[in-house]
Amino acid sequence: MLKKLLVACLGTAVVLAAGVAFAGVPCAGTSECNVSVLHKGTTSCDGTGGAFCPAGDQDTILVEVVIRDCYGNTLADKQVTITPPGGDFCFCEGPKVVTTDSLGEASTTFAEFGGCGFVQFSASSEGMTVLGNLVYSANFDNDAPANCAVTLGDFARFAAVYLTSDACMDYDCSGQVTLGDFAKFAAHYLHACPAE
Template identity: 30%
Template structure:
């Protein structure tokens, strides 16, 4: 009886679990990239470039700091609770059901990093990508109504953005084959190794991901 009383007493003294945070606030939550000029190559099978290689190094990442309406950090957000998409609707990505996974749950400061692949297809050359946390798009600007667009370029062998690398993509690839930056008809979405040309090196990447679809 005494033991139960002590346990009940302790339970009233221990504060609520620090892993229970408030609601995600779209304006006070932030998202950043670790380096300028990030460029990521993606595949629906999730087996192309990892974010950590995207600025040419091996330590690069995207980072979110999740806060609630009071400005307090929101720890414990599951690794799966994120989404991303092109800021320019004309460049919409095709994303598989789990397109991005945080490296860990948000820590006591509300921070999570992303170093893994983006699982999907399509191409984003301009205007960048936005991030969402638990369905809340991270916003910015004086009125806090604009999505925070990260300056990231995304390319990949799924050129038709239907989450499958098929003959249709090969047809698009063939249209720009052996063309370089400045040539009429050149499509930078098919330059997977970022050397300004679409040639045999890019075809090798294409071949390595041919017939890949979402897991």
């Protein structure tokens, strides 16, 4: 009986402490980081993938965050750091800091980067981090690791997968690397990050 009472009291204390400590504080369990692709021109790619160039002159990734506390209240005026992935990717711009509006929302875009494969962003605010959903990057800068420039090494990789179903260089999401993809590659040859 005593034990039950003790557990009940402790439980109440924890709930109260949590209520005091975490109302108004960003919470990973209720916050969102939604990532999608904005296409430049017509393509058969959907919103979960696109073709990207370090020069930023092809498709764009849109990162939208909603910051809430653990009770589901949206939080305004919170600074959120949106960090791109590392690994084999090469982002011309580092993490970006945005501030939530009156609806607890903020967004930013990334277009200038190299590297093929699934991209995952993270959004951090006041010690909590929430991961974004994956989107796919076909890229004109397709070295592994990417070097933020479309050069001969990238062409060598393109040539090696020509007429295959390699997704890294299937820039129009047709399912095959064909002449249409080569035309796009050629148009971005020697592109690099924009000058500061």
